Amino acid sequence: MRDPLLHYPGYILRRASSAAMAEFASRIVVLGLRTSEATILQIVAANPGISQSALGRMLDIQRANMTPIAARLEARGLMRRLPSDGRSLGLELTADGILLAQKARAVIDAFETDLANRIPAEHRAHLIPALLALWPSTDD
Amino acid sequence: MRDPLLHYPGYILRRASSAAMAEFASRIVVLGLRTSEATILQIVAANPGISQSALGRMLDIQRANMTPIAARLEARGLMRRLPSDGRSLGLELTADGILLAQKARAVIDAFETDLANRIPAEHRAHLIPALLALWPSTDD
DNA sequence: AAATTATGTTATGTGCAATAACAGTCGACA
């Protein structure tokens, strides 16, 4: 029972990401959040007033997919969507949203710390730079 | 427009994997294959006779999700499913399947080479060990 | 003023993964 793909970085990247994301999802769901929602809360908390489409560009989420996610967060009373333009919607968290974003941040921190601790020390510092090099969005 | 999650390995892992997988999917679709199917062709080619559930365990694909994938490959004439047990199905590629697996392997090789070349030399050797450490399936 | 671009929305489809329930088969073991 041999896996001939085990030497390929892309393959291992996919498998590792899938496993890690499943674990994160199971941790964040106790706050009633999906992975994408937890991320969005962090970004909006750090960038109040950011437009829906700018947020989407930042996270590689397309406008069409951003709409229902943002609407859902608004419907839950976590986020406001204030027309800034006439076409753009500026996003900001409500008090509840800020609180939940903080709780989510604690979960993220714990998860990321656990993850980092699993990496042997001699490889740890190389992971982020290596992954960033694979990630076109940074300089798009 | 600040991304406060950019220092987190898990977050970057997700973003990098998502981007890389989208690119791979667009390359492999020209052979009429999905990512999961291309992977399965490689595993079955290297392990003729492997059972459906053993394949699923190897790839972290559950039995219930394996069934339609395997049935689809069989329906396309790429794979045979031979009862070995009475309950188990042993998988092996047809001649067409072997041919397509080889073509897929060439696409995988090219993709993985491109990917590896994007990683700065000083980080390259660390990526796979670091990712393997995050990946529980290896020693499960 | 007209043409182009940007924003948000709706509708729809795809790929991957999870769960629950079921029938049939195998293995262990009393």
Added chain:
DNA sequence: TGTCGACTGTTATTGCACATAACATAATTT
């Protein structure tokens, strides 16, 4: 040997992330 528990494959259903196309409206460019 017969029974019980575990394993295999299947169907049906669901959820999430992501993609495209088409549209109305507003801003920007020229």
